[in-house]
Amino acid sequence: MKMPGSLLVRAFLLIVVLIVLSLAASVALFRHIEQEPRSRQMAQLVVTVVNLTRAAILSAAPEWRGALLSELAESEGLSVQIGEFDDVIEPLPEHPPELQLMTQKVRLLLGEDTRFAARRNGIDALWVSFEIGNEEFWVALPRERIEHPVSQVLLLWGGVVLLLALAGAYFIARQVAQPLKRLAQAAVSVGQGGNPQPLPEAGAREVIAVSVAFNQMSADLAANERERALVLAGISHDLRTPLARVRIAAELSSDEFLREGLSNDVKQMDEVIRQFLDYARLDENETAVMTDVVRLVEEVVQRYTDRRIVLELQPVPAFFVRPLLLKRTLVNLLDNAIKYGGGDIVVRLEQRGGRIELSVMDRGEGIPLAQREAVKRPFVRLNAARSDVTGSGLGLAIVDRAARLHRGEFHLEEREGGGLIARVVLG
Secondary structure, eight states, rough: OOSSHHHHHHHHHHHHHHHHHHHHHHHHHHHHHHHHHHHHHHHHHHHHHHHEEEEEEEESOOOGGHHHHHHIIIOOOOOOEETTTOOOOOOOOSOOOOOOOOHHHHHHHHHEEEEEEEEEETEEEEEEEEEEEEEEEEEEHHHHHHOOOOHEEEHHHHHHHHHHHHHHHHHHHHHHHHHHHHHHHHHHHHHHHHHOOOOOOOOOHHHHHHHHHHHHHHHHHHHHHHHHHHHHHHHHHHHHHHHHHHHHHEEEEEOOOHHHHHHHHHHHHHHHHHHHHHHHHHTTTOOOEOOOOOHHHHHHHTTTTTEEEEEEEEOOOOEEEEHHHHHHHHHHHHHHHIIOOOOOOOOEEEETTTTEEEEEEOOOOOOOGGTTTTTSSSSOOSSSTTTTTOOOOOOHHHHHHHHHHTEEEEEEEEETTTSSEEEEEOO
């Protein structure tokens, strides 16, 4: 049997099973403890009735026996009959065990030849035999005098106790599961690059300790990220001025070879600085708005007039996205595909379920499967054709982080026929 995935449901079911097993064990123990005194009480009642009936019959004149038996039936509810050879007798059942204990005790007091029946000649009762001389008599005791049905009040209170126990089990399970659920949600938010609200530092000591540690970790991560972004932005900004001077110097140079080399170097360094700034800002504060994603993709692709890019854009509904961040994401993917992919470049937009998938496909050498996750990390550069050897190693890191900020995912997959598919899934 497969256990439910939710900790709340698991804990609740386990506690319920424990409660039910404990209740069943308590009932069994109570019945076992009650068995002996109850069977003794039943045996004493049967012996008393049989002895009084025998004494009454012996003391009565033979001509008055019929009247005596009628009087016992009317006043005491006891049916006393003379046994016949053709009596149809149904023995007592094996359960409950109290009946068997009762018969043993009665035979010890009345004799081993005492017989019992649950039904005699079609009449249901507790039938007990006794002998007077050579005649066998049967006395029928109504079952309600022997059996003690469970009180409705006891059942009612038992149900109330069970409901209270189940409510307590749910409360205990919720106390355990709720903090873990909040912690899991906050951890997912941190993993997606978000900055969740601090966890409430209340409850058991262990829960408080975990919440305090997580809040401190989240605050430290946010502070480190802000500091890194500030450093990157500061360095990148400070490099713009000397780069501008180098560009001017290159343009004034009379050496065409030197001028072209310096211009390419400045262009490359400027691209690296742009990626640094993009990664530092990453438009985390940009508000998500309802956007026509199809039109947004078309606007970005229109900038690449010198490249043949095939558009496969399915009609998708307007979606909540951060427009500038999504544009920057698509630009990075297209730049990578143009620079390192080569061949036919296809931009595909489609909807799957409630999510939108934006894919950029090329015919380059691709990225080995073992390295596809590594290239998503900042400043990681590979030596394969797909790696950004001369760049900053931030292009795919920016795409991956942008996807997580959209509550989505970024996948690198092999393209059928060769090449790479860079797919951004927007949640």
